[in-house]
Amino acid sequence: MAEKYSRATLTRNFLKTITRIKNPDEMLEEASGAGLEKTLGVWDLIILGVGAIIGSGIFAVVGIAAAGGDSSLGAGPGLMISMVIAAIACIFSALCYSEFATMIPVAGGAYTYTFATLGEFAAWMVGWVLMLEYAIGFIAVACAWSNHLVQFLSGFERFLPAWLSNPPVWLVNDPFTASKIVAANPDIFVPRVFGVPICINLPAILIVLLMTAILVKGTKDSAKMAGIMVFVKLAVIALFVIAGAFYVRPENWTPFAPNGIEGIFAGAFLIFFAYIGFDALATAAEECKNPQKDLPVGIIGSLIVTTIVYVLVALVLTGMQDTSGAVPAGFLKAPMAYCMMTIAHQNWAAGLISIGSLAGLTSVLLVLEMAATRILYAMSRDHFISKRFQKIHPKFKTPALLTWTVGLLAVVGILTLNLDVAAELCNYGTFTSFIIVCVAVLILRKTDPDRPRPFKVPFSPVVPALGIITCGGLMVYKSMQPSSSALLFPVWLGVGAMIYLLYGFVKNRLNENKIHNEKVHNRKQELLK
Numbered sequence: 001m002a003e004k005y006s007r008a009t010l011t012r013n014f015l016k017t018i019t020r021i022k023n024p025d026e027m028l029e030e031a032s033g034a035g036l037e038k039t040l041g042v043w044d045l046i047i048l049g050v051g052a053i054i055g056s057g058i059f060a061v062v063g064i065a066a067a068g069g070d071s072s073l074g075a076g077p078g079l080m081i082s083m084v085i086a087a088i089a090c091i092f093s094a095l096c097y098s099e100f101a102t103m104i105p106v107a108g109g110a111y112t113y114t115f116a117t118l119g120e121f122a123a124w125m126v127g128w129v130l131m132l133e134y135a136i137g138f139i140a141v142a143c144a145w146s147n148h149l150v151q152f153l154s155g156f157e158r159f160l161p162a163w164l165s166n167p168p169v170w171l172v173n174d175p176f177t178a179s180k181i182v183a184a185n186p187d188i189f190v191p192r193v194f195g196v197p198i199c200i201n202l203p204a205i206l207i208v209l210l211m212t213a214i215l216v217k218g219t220k221d222s223a224k225m226a227g228i229m230v231f232v233k234l235a236v237i238a239l240f241v242i243a244g245a246f247y248v249r250p251e252n253w254t255p256f257a258p259n260g261i262e263g264i265f266a267g268a269f270l271i272f273f274a275y276i277g278f279d280a281l282a283t284a285a286e287e288c289k290n291p292q293k294d295l296p297v298g299i300i301g302s303l304i305v306t307t308i309v310y311v312l313v314a315l316v317l318t319g320m321q322d323t324s325g326a327v328p329a330g331f332l333k334a335p336m337a338y339c340m341m342t343i344a345h346q347n348w349a350a351g352l353i354s355i356g357s358l359a360g361l362t363s364v365l366l367v368l369e370m371a372a373t374r375i376l377y378a379m380s381r382d383h384f385i386s387k388r389f390q391k392i393h394p395k396f397k398t399p400a401l402l403t404w405t406v407g408l409l410a411v412v413g414i415l416t417l418n419l420d421v422a423a424e425l426c427n428y429g430t431f432t433s434f435i436i437v438c439v440a441v442l443i444l445r446k447t448d449p450d451r452p453r454p455f456k457v458p459f460s461p462v463v464p465a466l467g468i469i470t471c472g473g474l475m476v477y478k479s480m481q482p483s484s485s486a487l488l489f490p491v492w493l494g495v496g497a498m499i500y501l502l503y504g505f506v507k508n509r510l511n512e513n514k515i516h517n518e519k520v521h522n523r524k525q526e527l528l529k
Contacts, residue, residue, distance in 0.1 A: 048302075067323045089272060095457045100282065110279065123382070141364050142365060205411050209407060211369055215398065226363045435475075
């Protein structure tokens, strides 16, 4: 019989309560009656994984990683090695995700795995941190999508009306970005209400609402949408690799590592963020037809596919443009489009690359919003947020209310957040979740060694330990860089802890009281009979 709790529990058996784990068997039992439709096969998972990983990173970050930026050394042609190093760092964590996803194939990803190993409070904090990676990352990518769309439309200024090819600043930027633009160009008009500038990133808001509507219709339809976007961006990347190969100059590959091993590792650090997204697959485990078999293939397969694509792009890119010294600013912003326009003189190909970047960001948006809703769905099932969010759409079999809530909150974020700082905070959320999952694998191997594991991390505990070391090292390296996000991340954790103490902890105890009272009532009824 469940033990009865009261609000005084905050000072009685507190540590015992907040470290209480949730049995994986209980998680599986809850998931079996949840009603989420199992529609995802192995190819759907690979498509979603590639869709999440190949985004703005390959279309923008590769230029800075190859040539260096204001605060980093360039890897030069050694960028190919940087990409392999970053992939290996991801694979350590990916293997740990795969073991958990096959052992506990329920919604929630790292949040769920933490609840099964480290307890209630740690699970809440991981869920809170994952909102940095997915929800705020979703908002940041939506704004990046808007920027790419505006840049793409500007290329048609001869054919489109001025308001479309060169839209007003206040309609395509968040307030923080618009204020910087206005400060540099005071003549730019921005409407004001009581002296407050009114800025709305309309394209970002529209794409968020579109992605939300697609996700509400069903995970299978979302996977089809992602499949189309993945096909488009892979076709565009293939076009660049094939067409660009004719303009490669082998002498540009020497020196291979102009800044030595330090430049290669700096490139690996930057390119690591172009791999983020594979972990989102674990959040959809509950909707897989055969998670024990398909999830490891989907997670590892998507990493292998993207690594091959990235290395081919780096090979051609550094062969077309000399990256051993100073490079033009256009190469740093959009390296593939720049090379096709200024080196190959193929403007039509540069336009197609812009379409590919839009497709890439669209698929990333789809997977990030799906991951955010599935984590919150799992948290709702654990009584951390309202149980209303567990409601499944009768026709589409998706958490429709929760999906629309995430979409509308994203719209609010687009209107209010400083996205430069938010995007940096996402990186800390990613590193934290990777480290926690690696730690959780080691814990469950000790606390529940007999549980069936359809997929096991090879060479444990070495592989999980390497995942902790690589991700922890990159996190420390990032925190040593001058940035406000290094200070804001502890603040985010503190806010999350306060919300747990004032709301999540109390809500869970009240739910336990309800269960206790129901069992007492049932017991009395049995005795009366």
